[in-house]
Amino acid sequence: MAAPEDVPLAVAHEAHGGGDPRMLDAHFGPVGPTAPADTGAAAHPTATERDGALALAVGLAANRSFETGRPVRTDELIAG
Template identity: 60%
Template sequence: MLDALFGPVDAPRSAPGAHHCPPTATERDGALALAVALAADQAFETEPPVAVRELVPELWRG
């Protein structure tokens, strides 16, 4: 997963004009990961499961 986010750890630095494979994760993916962590934190405090959609409904708007 870290390779998908940041690229391979031991990859050589690319020279100008060399082929570069960009990371596959987006800002939205990061926001969703943070939302899952926030939902888990709230669930630990309140006991019942917490839906991410309840915490951050804006993530699912068009």
């Protein structure tokens, strides 16, 4: 058995504008240069208000499922 070893852990407290850089890098690859200067947009996609609402719907459906013991479809919770 090997001796214990300290492993450094990088910790970052990033903003939550669509995901932290490590998660985005894992899904989409490292961040490249930014878009043209007039837009200021980063190379990774960011979440929109709709994306946030859909994520919230998943949590609401899960909570309702826990309460009822039955599956809950997100389209039962959100019109359109």
